Amino acid sequence: MLRIAVPNKGSLSGPASAMLHEAGYRQRKESKELVVIDPDNEVEFFYLRPKDIAIYVASGKLDIGITGRDLLLDSGAGAEEILALNFGRSTFRYATRPGTAAGPEDFGGMTIATSYEGIVAKHLADQGIDASVVHLDGAVETAIQLGVAQIIADVVETGTSLRNAGLEVIGEPILKSEAIVIRRHGAGEESPQVQQFLRRLQGVLVARSYVMMDYDCRAEHLEQAVALTPGLESPTVSPLHNEGWVAVRAMVPAKDAQRIMDDLYELGARAILTTAIHACRL
Ligand SMILES: Nc1ncnc2c1ncn2[C@@H]1O[C@H](COP(=O)(O)OP(=O)(O)OP(=O)(O)O)[C@@H](O)[C@H]1O
Ligand SMILES: O=P(O)(O)OC[C@H]1O[C@H](OP(=O)(O)OP(=O)(O)O)[C@H](O)[C@@H]1O
Ligand SMILES: [Mg+2]
Known part of the structure; x- marks a missing residue:
């Protein structure tokens, strides 16, 4: 198991x-x-x-x-x-009240509040900065108002929590998560069970970010069309009953699908459809 x-x-x-x-x-x-x-x-x-x-x-x-x-x-x-x-994307950043510090180089002698003591202690040591770190479990933004620290280091997603506390980010992001x-x-080497688990999750990632695109185009435009829809391996091309026309099927990134449909239409392709992918194994 x-x-x-x-x-x-x-x-x-x-x-x-x-x-x-x-x-x-x-x-x-x-x-x-x-x-x-x-x-x-x-x-x-x-x-x-x-x-x-x-x-x-x-x-x-x-x-x-x-x-x-x-x-x-x-x-x-x-x-x-x-x-x-x-x-679960976020960045991990330092923040403070405007005017306190421009970046980590100004942190000498200050106290930094964070729930991520390991990351902050390492980052300060790597930069050779002599600052204290105080561990808090959450609501770290309030530590500045209450005078427990001059700087915080915390997860930033939308930035709303920082804005609400009157704080601004300083320095470069410490990391992207x-x-x-x-x-x-x-x-x-991963066991076959772990490999299968990873393939399933990779399948979900692909199903979430790609759509299947089908269209018909004139055979003489096929090379240009395939350049727009190269697929993951290579597109499937089938002959149509109508001579001189082919049907093409390829996976395309969902975020680009509308632009690709416009470009294919310009090229003379017709019956351009996209369908969602529910599951996949690459
Ligand atoms: N808005 C966010 N707030 C906190 N963590 C976030 C956010 N967006 C993404 N994450 C990520 O979620 C993980 C933190 O999850 P964790 O459950 O420890 O904290 P939380 O989501 O703040 O929950 P809580 O504080 O309610 O226990 C980190 O990997 C972090 O980068
Ligand atoms: O940039 P934002 O979109 O505002 O998100 C980041 C905030 O969300 C998390 O706090 P959470 O609500 O989990 O409370 P906590 O500090 O008690 O963990 C995190 O610690 C930040 O404070
Ligand atoms: Mg939290």
Whole structure:
């Protein structure tokens, strides 16, 4: 049985379960369930605090886990990223009241409040900055108003929390994060079960970001049309009953689909359709 850690709360929890459900795995029906067995797929899911997942995976007690890249780095645990999942995106940044500091170079002697002590301590050490770090569990933005710190380092998604607290980001982003799949560091070649799990998630990623495009075009325009829709491997081209015409089928990035349809139409292609992909194995 493959043992997989899944976030039980917070920003990653819902999207992670939704992705696993889309990949055909059984997921918990209510948030109090801590373990779910999926006998058909021979997988056991453990719902754990996202911050703890890297520690469990590094210990080798669980095979793989879904967590945030920032949480993995902060933990310092012996685990490594094997697949990025394209949700839970955020940046990790310093912020302060206007006029306090222009960037990390001004932090000497100041106190920085954060829930991600591991990332901040390492970043300061790498830059040779002598500042103190105070650990807070959340609502870090308020630490400045209450005088516990002059600087904060926190997750920024929309920036609303910072704006509401009258703070502004300073310096370059410390890192960019998203949800990832992790495994124990140096675990060797992935088992066939892990490989199958990763293929399923990759299938969801592709199904979410591509559409299938079909169209008819004149044979003499085929090369130009195929340049617009190269597909992942190569498009399928079939003859039409109408001589001199072909039907083309290729996967295209969903975000580009409308522009590609316009360009194909300009080229003389007709009956241009897109359909959603529900599942896929590359
Ligand atoms: N708006 C956001 N707030 C916090 N974390 C976010 C946000 N968007 C994405 N994330 C990512 O979610 C992970 C943090 O999840 P975690 O559950 O620890 O905190 P949370 O979502 O703030 O939940 P809570 O504070 O309610 O426990 C990190 O990988 C972080 O980058
Ligand atoms: O840029 P934004 O879209 O505002 O998102 C980022 C904010 O969301 C999270 O806080 P959360 O609401 O989880 O509260 P917490 O600080 O108690 O964790 C995070 O710690 C930031 O404060
Ligand atoms: Mg939070």
